[in-house]
Amino acid sequence: MSNLALKPNLLDLNLADCERLVLGLGFKAFHGRNLFKWIHKHGVVDFDAMTDLSKGLRDTLRDRVEIRLPRIIHDRPSADGTVKWIMELGDGQRIETVFIPEGRRTTVCVSSQVGCALSCSFCATATQGFNRNLSVGEIAGQIWHATRRIGAAPSNVVMMGMGEPLANFDAVVKAMDIMQDDLAYMVAKTRLTLSTSGIVPNIYRLREVSDVSLAVSLHAPNDALRDQLVPINRKYPLAELLPACKAYVSGDRRRRVTWEYVLLDSVNDSPAHAKQLVRLLEGIPSKVNLIPFNPFAGSTYGTSPPERIEAFRGRLTRSGIFTMTRKTRGDEIAAACGQLVGRVQDRTGRMGRVLVDSRRMATS
Numbered sequence: 556m557s558n559l560a561l562k563p564n565l566l567d568l569n570l571a572d573c574e575r576l577v578l579g580l581g582f583k584a585f586h587g588r589n590l591f592k593w594i595h596k597h598g599v600v601d602f603d604a605m606t607d608l609s610k611g612l613r614d615t616l617r618d619r620v621e622i623r624l625p626r627i628i629h630d631r632p633s634a635d636g637t638v639k640w641i642m643e644l645g646d647g648q649r650i651e652t653v654f655i656p657e658g659r660r661t662t663v664c665v666s667s668q669v670g671c672a673l674s675c676s677f678c679a680t681a682t683q684g685f686n687r688n689l690s691v692g693e694i695a696g697q698i699w700h701a702t703r704r705i706g707a708a709p710s711n712v713v714m715m716g717m718g719e720p721l722a723n724f725d726a727v728v729k730a731m732d733i734m735q736d737d738l739a740y741m742v743a744k745t746r747l748t749l750s751t752s753g754i755v756p757n758i759y760r761l762r763e764v765s766d767v768s769l770a771v772s773l774h775a776p777n778d779a780l781r782d783q784l785v786p787i788n789r790k791y792p793l794a795e796l797l798p799a800c801k802a803y804v805s806g807d808r809r810r811r812v813t814w815e816y817v818l819l820d821s822v823n824d825s826p827a828h829a830k831q832l833v834r835l836l837e838g839i840p841s842k843v844n845l846i847p848f849n850p851f852a853g854s855t856y857g858t859s860p861p862e863r864i865e866a867f868r869g870r871l872t873r874s875g876i877f878t879m880t881r882k883t884r885g886d887e888i889a890a891a892c893g894q895l896v897g898r899v900q901d902r903t904g905r906m907g908r909v910l911v912d913s914r915r916m917a918t919s
């Protein structure tokens with residue numbers, strides 16, 4: 556069946572869309588609220604089980620729309636409790652979603668694209684190339700499944716899976732809207748974090764439409780090094796990135812930018828790098844998340860030794876920057892940061908690398 560023949564997918568709709576749809580079908584808008592709640596809060600995707608909708612509406616819905624979820628095809632638990640779900644999408648593409656329990660906190664790490672176009676030199680997702688953006692329903696569908704598997708909505712969501720969320724702006728914003736909705740998953744804005752490699756214009760756009768927490772993959776304290784590690788820096792260098800991030804958290808004294816910094820052995824982990832980083836972040840409300848590099852097949856970097864990580868953290872902390880070292884979770888099932896690879900197919904169904912100019916992509 557071609558895409559054109561597919562009925563609209565209700566998972567692509569936020570609450571306002573759902574009300575509009577039901578109104579457009581000739582029913583009262585509040586039925587749209589109920590419909591939205593059935594799908595997301597109760598996890599019901601069979602129209603006949605939505606008992607407070609009239610038979611007329613249920614028949615119309617069955618006729619005109621669908622609820623298409625990604626399919627969990629693999630469930631890989633790790634000894635530390637982390638679980639990786641491999642999900643297959645309607646067109647056979649595969650993405651990964653990670654569940655990270657930690658005491659009472661439950662975090663779901665969500666993918667935003669099939670593959671990634673940004674070519675960060677230390678990231679496994681980059682090695683598979685880019686295929687396409689995920690739809691709203693494919694992003695929200697990851698939370699739908701996670702909620703059913705966990706037995707409750709996750710307390711925290713991080714847009715840190717495969718892909719660059721700000722390169723799929725509209726779908727990501729709408730999916731985050733669904734995650735935050737009281738009739739759906741009720742994820743608090745302080746517990747919903749979008750991580751970006753630094754697509755500057757879209758950081759400003761995000762500020763206009765959303766107030767989720769912002770994490771930025773910095774990884775280097777100067778342009779020369781960041782150009783190598785995070786190539787989008789050649790397009791949006793630090794002199795543009797830093798003011799955009801500062802603007803994002805301005806106006807609310809409690810907000811801070813989270814800077815992610817993957818520590819690569821003898822590449823970006825020296826005392827001089829730490830010093831430069833402190834200077835760079837001066838005047839920006841910040842916290843730093845140090846990530847020990849997670850190796851993957853074919854990667855050329857090494858993980859910094861623990862004492863160097865600790866020394867790096869010490870320097871930042873002594874300068875008054877709140878700094879945490881991220882615990883590596885789920886690495887034996889390749890679920891740790893930067894280890895996610897799905898299956899990118901080209902249009903003929905063959906596996907392989909689909910080359911896209913990352914600069915064109917990032918601004919589209």
Ligand code: SAH
Pocket residue numbers: 675677678679714715716717718719720750751752770771772815817846847848849850851892893894
């Ligand atoms: N594209 C977004 C979302 C990915 S988030 C971004 O760049 O922020 C995943 C985080 O893990 C990013 O900070 C990324 O830089 C980091 N990461 C990627 N590969 C890694 C690896 N091999 N080891 C540790 N962290 C890695």
